[in-house]
Amino acid sequence: MKTANKILIVDDDRDILDYLIDILQDEVSVSFAPSGIKALELTKTHRPDLILLDVDMPEMDGFEVCRRLKKNTDTQHIPVIFLTGMSNEKDVTEGLQLGAVDYITKPFDSKIVIAKVNNHLSQITAMRASQKTPPVPEPDPSGGQSVLSGGPHQPAAAAQGKSRGLLIMAAALVVLLLIGGGAFLNFRNNAEVISETPSTETAGSNWPFSSKCKEAPIVSWWGTTTHFSMVDYVDRKHNGNWAPYLDKWINQLNKMQSIYDREGTAKASDGTVLSQDKLLTHIEKLNDRISVIKCLAAESRTLK
Numbered sequence: 001m002k003t004a005n006k007i008l009i010v011d012d013d014r015d016i017l018d019y020l021i022d023i024l025q026d027e028v029s030v031s032f033a034p035s036g037i038k039a040l041e042l043t044k045t046h047r048p049d050l051i052l053l054d055v056d057m058p059e060m061d062g063f064e065v066c067r068r069l070k071k072n073t074d075t076q077h078i079p080v081i082f083l084t085g086m087s088n089e090k091d092v093t094e095g096l097q098l099g100a101v102d103y104i105t106k107p108f109d110s111k112i113v114i115a116k117v118n119n120h121l122s123q124i125t126a127m128r129a130s131q132k133t134p135p136v137p138e139p140d141p142s143g144g145q146s147v148l149s150g151g152p153h154q155p156a157a158a159a160q161g162k163s164r165g166l167l168i169m170a171a172a173l174v175v176l177l178l179i180g181g182g183a184f185l186n187f188r189n190n191a192e193v194i195s196e197t198p199s200t201e202t203a204g205s206n207w208p209f210s211s212k213c214k215e216a217p218i219v220s221w222w223g224t225t226t227h228f229s230m231v232d233y234v235d236r237k238h239n240g241n242w243a244p245y246l247d248k249w250i251n252q253l254n255k256m257q258s259i260y261d262r263e264g265t266a267k268a269s270d271g272t273v274l275s276q277d278k279l280l281t282h283i284e285k286l287n288d289r290i291s292v293i294k295c296l297a298a299e300s301r302t303l304k
Contacts, residue, residue, distance in 0.1 A: 032229060043075050081101060
């Protein structure tokens, strides 16, 4: 199953957040922030592929958020679509001058929202693919094998010698990456096991952005996957009580496990059919999500 694109929705209106999450969560992985300040924090930690940003917010409006995003070299490449109820040319012009790629006006038409989000994400995907395209070798004028060009007047033998040198260097680099990559994966896996136990030193003022819990797995039809979105959901729906939220996911796990044991088939909310290996993979992700929920719940208790 491919990794879903990630978008961040920023709006201080809870009804609008719930509406946009509802219509987009089957299309992409959605996280959200209720203020400009939280949006800047979440962008640093989760690096969304696209940001839907409300213009009219208290404390820090969307224009200022966009201005700060574009001044930061780590976030300036993230496309921003402004959400606004205003339609005068001055606001549209200011947003575009700040670097926004598009506008969506309120009240929203769900088809337009989905179409614009998918269009921009398609452009991002195409751009990434083009950046990964390897250089095309130029033909050797002597009639031999193709070599990478070494300049318009470089002799063929010199170009071939340089090509062999590059190939040797590339092979050595691959070996180093494989060795180093294995060490990195071992370190990452160990770090994830350690992160299951929450630290009492977690900074309450910046939690859950400072959470020591591992990240929840990304599933295309799950709308709530980030630490912040899960904490916010529990606070809004269950008054900070994690028990019913945990029970919900444990019940989901038991249901999927039962279907798998009976060699049955399940259908996700976006129409994805889960059976056999796909269903087993989903069960593993459910287990991972439950461990993250338990970790966040434990951290929340240390902050009370």
